[in-house]
Amino acid sequence: MDAKHSHTAISTAGLLIALGIIYGDIGTSPLYVMSAVLKSARVPNLIEANLVLGAISCVLWTLTLQTTVKYVILTLNADNNGEGGIFSLYALVRRRGAWLSAVAIIGGAALLADGVITPPISVSSAIEGLRAVKPDIPTVPIVIGIIAGLFLLQSFGTQIVGKAFGPIMLLWFTMLGVLGVSWIVQNPIILKAINPYYAYELLAEYPGGFWLLGSVFLCTTGAEALYSDLGHCGKGNIRISWVFVKTTLILNYLGQGAWLLAHQGQMLDGRSPFYALMPQWFLLIGIGIATIAAIIASQALITGSFTLVAEAIRLNMWPKVRLNYPTDVKGQLYVPSMNRLLLLGCIGVVLYFQESTNMEAAYGLAITLTMLMTTILLTTWLHMKRVPMAAIVLFVLVYGAIEGSFLIANLIKFPHGGWVSLAIGSSLMAVMYVWLRAYYIKRRLTEFVKIEPYIEALKQLSNDESVSKYATHLVFMSSAERQSEIESKIIYSIFQKRPKRADIYWFVHVDTTDEPYTMEYKVTELAHDDVFRITFRLGFRVEQRINLYFRKVVEDLVRNKEVDITSRYESLSKQHVTGDFRFVVLEKFLSVENEFPMVEKLVMQAYFYIKQFIASEDKYFGLDTSSVKVEKVPLVITPVREVALKRIK
Template identity: 70%
Template sequence: MNSPSKSPAVTTAGLLISLGIIYGDIGTSPLYVMKAIVGDAQISETLVYGGISCVFWTLTLQTTVKYVLLTLQADNNGEGGVFSLYTLIRRRAAWLIVPAMVGGAALLADGIITPPISISSAIEGLRILYPDIPTVPIVLAILTALFTMQSFGTEVVGKTFGPVMLLWFTMLGVLGGLSVVQHPEVIQALNPSYAYQLLTNYPNGFWLLGAVFLCTTGAEALYSDLGHCGRPNIRVSWAFVKICLLLNYLGQGAWLMTQEGQQLTGNPFYQLMPGWFLLVGIAIATIAAIIASQALISGSFTLISEAIRLNLWPRVRLVYPTNLKGQLYIPSINWLLWLGCVGVVLYFRESEHMEAAYGLAITMAMFSTTLLMAYYLYARYKSGLLAAAFGAIYLAIEAAFLVANLSKFPHGGWVSLLIGFLLLSVMYIWISAFYIKRSLTEYVRLKHYLPALQELSADESVPKYTTHLVFMTSAPDHKKLESKVIYSIFQKRPKRADIYWFIHVETTDAPHTAEYKVRHIAEGDVIRIDFRLGFRVEQRINLFFRKVVEELVENGEVDITSRYPSLNRQQLIGDFRFVVLEKYLSVENDLPFKKRVIMQWYFNLKDFAASETKWFGLDTSSVKVEKVPLLISPVKLPDLKRIPV
């Protein structure tokens, strides 16, 4: 298991970046948390003080202790997130893939719910000045613009995220602080006894945990974005962020107490703003909500790219809009998220209705992280007591939140669970099909075919197929090769070449590994190259292969000039041709029901995935794609009896 890497030192730039990237989701929660806690109930001290107390202790126990202090320790060479945590321990227990899949699907579902609720909450502030303004078209327009700009990269916009979020948090702290100064007695709400009274004595108080939970929904994203800023920058900036958040919650509570005995009308967040500042405040809130949405969209792209490397998601097209590290755009996921966000806005229309769908899925993600983290603590520190204590405490806390959030199910919570279930189904189908295919792939020992390969290469009676023939192989053992590759070379159409190249790509648990190994299986005739690439490294095999060949030529290890005498005298380089074997489901299969359904859905999903050629970045002008049947379980033929003519 990898040890936690050494994190970069705290810098001003790092702190600004962490403000812009890490805290978008959790930083915009004051827009809707207190409004969700109070709801339609009569404003009272027990409700307001108890709600603030619950928020404070949730941020302290869940965000500060669990994530900022403990979980950030579990980094995979500087990278965080549920899949990075899973890669640290996956070789120790096969069942760990289940919480990893659940956590990943829940985070993606969160990426569909968060942008609509954040942007809607900000835009609805305009109703204070313009009561009849239609907010839904404005929200849809902002979301559409946001998703459209993803294809251009966010390098320019990203540079402004930090300063804008610094302004946002400063505004939160100042507005809340001014309100607290006028009503300093609200500070006593931090006493945990108020939380206890709310949960035990207030009518249906326990179920308010579903609204309280909204204050910490961004904690999981905080861990996922560890690689962008480093642990020290996140921890230092969190101290500032938490103070600003608490001041704003306390300020909203102070204002709410001036309305004691009444029902809430409007959003207490905007009630803290003086009239002359309202438009400016709404504009800043909207920009902050857009930044929060951007961070979740970028996080979803990273999550999917990691899932692909772990064989948990179809190999969809990845685009790198700029040369900036971490800049990634996945068109299919981008428009899937856009469609989901638009659907959420059109279905719920109001942010207060979206609150019903929000929180349930992310609770499952936190559950998953707790299970994985408990196992990580056990594996790393060899302490069952430490792992059990961590697991028991946080599973109990998150179970309480989950039960409270389940009350949201009939009011819209089913939407987030449905989205999460669909995403989880895709992951389950893809990984199941991967294991089914791998278990039935037939390998042969390469040494048995070396003499035949060398003879074919020298047999001038067979028309030369290409000078350099390159196959992608999934065989992890360099001494073996898929039987389908041998069939393609010798039987489908004899493929004579001067040199046969076999390329294998291994995805490592470390995120940024970029290594290769060359084996001369038969000197001058058969060469194998093994690439070891991190799960966050783009697999541009065409470029990598070219670079390796150039280095081999420089070192005098291989001669790539054509072996035709007339061309060899002119030192002309021979041509390279890749052969890619794409499997299809043979009609001659007799599968058990479960496997049949999995494989049918696998091939249905495969239609939307990138081809092997595009995925490995191969030059399509020099690629031959051959279809080979995937015969999983042959149909049992009846006994045929020959009869005389």
């Protein structure tokens, strides 16, 4: 009850945290949306009244239908024990069909691809405001410097910086609202844009108006991140804070529209409608606040990318790369490999596109795919919750039409840079597909045997003093889900590869649950004081620190007098010295002797090729490297049946 209450509880601190973490992406969209719309018009950068009123109307109703209704009202209900995001939603519904894994992979990969473009476009849009003061200032080195600094800070954690995010974003949103109101008062005719007729008129009657949806869509790209960060703040805080955030965003967009209407018939000529709202004396202060807001937006997306990768690992959709937890804050983690990939990607985007206006062409195409995939998963969830079929059909029709239109309109961006985000997304999809398919292939080919027939042999080996002792406590990581089974490869490793005599044998299995923060374990004594099996049930967001958890379990067993871990060497036993623990991790390699079907062969070759660049699994499990033995075992598939060998004399 308490946990459930915490997901919906509302507090001042929670509201501030929501402002700091959740709205970075969507909150910085006024920096570039109207510039992108005017640049895409029939006469690029010409300020026309019907264009301005129609575009502002489209933005207001997109924020209402897409962000408010779909995400804030509907999607936030689909929380997985308080956690949100496309993989959390997939974990809720994945038992409804294997095909849903493809939906989650497309959505997750597209969201990560979006993470490569958001920091460059946000920071570039903010820094380019300096041109209003110094027109010839080179912005690219400044943008790269800020982004590089931001990524270098990740390894220290964002706990300290995070505390300052909320108040800064409160200042940012207040500034958006005040600037907007100052121009609405001067030109209140812009309030006509609240009427959805102007949006319809733009899409139906303005030449090429439909294709402007690709630029309008930029106002809601952060809605998916809003859902992904649900676990940080809770739906109650998000819903209340969104009322304030949406109000300030709408005021700012209306203010930009008022300024544009005051200059209709003119060319924009590189001016930013956002910075044009500011009085000259405030410009440098405004640019400073905008830059910090853009950095916070980037930080939120980087943190979200780390969380996404960690979830993908637990769901067997990403290589088991090293995860670091730099602070004690729940859910805060650092993925070194992803940090490097994102940094290189962001720098590449800045160098390739140079200007934020060029980045707008690439931005938005990938995230429309994520939103469509979320709609599919959400439809499955609504069906699972027995929502009336009429309501589900209405939901599918409305959001299928809205997001389908956005996707079609965004496809025009493909030759102008949209291919960059799709290329990044496709690469990530390929890795996720290979990893998940390889997981199922390996699971199918792993041979399990009943452990019962080997218990007596283990006890005899444990007491056989003619065999030199390998370790006092020998711990094997096992993938066998049934406690009555064990991999045949582990039996081979103990008895044949090199007889491994130990006083106590431990078999450890990790079961990843569909709930995010489960932390449970079960101990089964297979042979008194000789063979134990421990099954950990860990949520898909729980850190895999098996070394630490295993010690905790052993301490509990000792305290309950269920096991004696004192060394059984006579001299050490008298001194009550604890015996040594040694972990064995079996790592499969692709054997030469195999007969794969073509697709599976390509998948496994790709899997093992990628695997050679990644640290071994013992590091992922958080095992102490000084006491770990990684054994390579072949993954033999259908050995070659006939060999044309001929004996000669």
